[in-house]
Amino acid sequence: MLKIIYILVAILVGAVFNALSVPAGWLLGALVCGIVWSLAGARIVFSKQYFSYIIAIIGTNIGFTVVLERFVTYKQLILPLLLSIVLTIIFGVVLGRYFHKWSGLDKNTAFFCCLPGGASEVIAVSDEYGADQRIVAAFHTTRITLFVLAIPFFAGLLTDVEKQIFAQPADSITVLSFTAVLLCVLVVALLSTWVGVRIPFPGAIVFVSIGLGFIAHTFILPDISMPSVIPGVAQGLMGAILGTRFDRETARELKRIGKVSAFALTIYFGTSILLAGLFFALTSTSFNESLLGIVPAGAAEMAATALSLNLDSTLVATLQMLRVLCLFAALPFLIKWFAKKPEANHDVR
Template sequence: MKKVMVTFVFALIGVVIFKVLSLPLPWMMGPVFTVAIASNIPKITTLKLTSSIANPAKMIIGVTVGSAFSAFILNDLHHYMFSILLIIPFVLVSSVFGVYYYNKFVGLDKNSAFFASQPGGFVEMVMLAQSTGANVQKVILAQSSRLMIMVVSLPFIIHTFLNIELPKSNSGSLLPSIVDLQLNDGLLMIFCGLFGWWIGNKVKLSAASLLGPMIISMFFYIFNLINDKPPFEIINIVQLILGASIGSSFNGIGFKELAKVLLFGMGHFVGLILLALIFCSISIWITGEQWLSVLLAFAPGGQSDMNLIAILVSANVPFVALHHTFRMFIIMAILPAIHKSFEKHTKDKEF
């Protein structure tokens, strides 16, 4: 409990610093920085946040993403299909680039490089890496650095290149306050979150704490059973938890190793974002969707993080959510088969 309190004290310090400096998304980005730094200061005992803390936050994101769906949006789903299918070649090309990068330039063995390079599914990649004898610590650091750099860089990319002003205080202009929330709507949101999470676990759904609540709440909102959306005060707490969770993944590695990991992660990020921009251009050409939504849909960050940013910047949340859900499905459905083929063809070969 002491470690939890210390971790969130530093997370709140990050919020205050980002607010004072008028930096974007302070409730999420501030904790990423301060918890990552505090986690490597001697005699400061922060906690490496586990899924038991992060999953409830993801459940709330799932309900919030579901709240963006409506019967009207369902009529537009067929316009998204070509763009969603572009996720397949994007994942394959990104994986080939990532494996080559981490093997040739970072020096990871091919097996570890394979799981370190996959653009999404942090927890799932770590679990699969454990089962195949990969260097789990290297995979965790590589995946964590990708998430951290993506979360930190995207808001600045959106602000600088798309000229979109991002929230610098809270989400009050985007979501209602908790004082205005109807009691029955609040109870139904809680039901959607808990029941969706339970169902997701029962059917062994990947990212069950996020996708289960998203699917259940989506139906409630489509049929107008819930009118209100989750309040911004709760979303701020969710940002705090996820930001601290990303920062805490660097717990105890030391500043020298942290700098090295982030440097290598930046190289991977640059390559991924360039590939993403290529596929984004194709998607925009076909669908006519706005750059903001398409960029978030193809950004190779965490599913919960990208959906949360989409909510905060008023992007097309269903468009973004469907792309990331499909990407997760593709990665988890075909990755084991690809890995077996990868092992067979690279066992005694070099790139």
């Protein structure tokens, strides 16, 4: 019952933020609500399966906006994307070395804190190498929360002066059409979750749901547009889950490290903005799309933000997923080169 009450409150706060024209209001409002709720001591835990289903709903919504012609231009982005990924990896390794010196943490803990891979994979592997998993989890949770809070707001401020290529006037929609779209999204998301969890690579659910969402829109509901409230509520649900992850324990672990953690996160954030600027300079994408596509903040989260800002959410999802896949492929090599097994690492406490 408490979870239901919390979800309703979070969505309501998201709706208020959206009504006040806050950039990505549904997402940010629910996220802020979740953070306040968790820091107040009301601990709520959502299952991984529930979060996967919300991601699938977001992906299905993105699938309704897919324009196949744009995929032709994506191949021109491969080299700039690879360059940004290489620079991101180098930056993460270098920051990890300095974070070790600044914070007094052991080398493995500092390394895994700053490794820009998928948060879940990095946190899981860190324990095998004797790193303090609580600090690693706290650092990555804070990183994602910071990016999801700041990036949408920052991007939203710039969206007003940029051309919104997918912006469409609000059309009236009948109750029957709304019900048909809602049922279609829920069913496609359920199917995407079932298929996605059986594909052995990170973020498969996002790609599967986008593809199935595009198919559903093209062949089942070709003449019905997506009502804005459906992706809005989905973004609110995502924000509600993300907000609960930044709880008192996370804040306590960061406090143990002290001001160094805030300094490292600030450098992380600033460098990510610079990498997005580099990608923007080398490609024809807008700065906002470059920003949402390059920063290491989660494919589903940034794609949802792009969708709420009427940007090319398919491009953002594609760039984020390619980044995650490349980093996931490089993760074993990075660990082998820069992390030490506990028995061989005298710094591990």
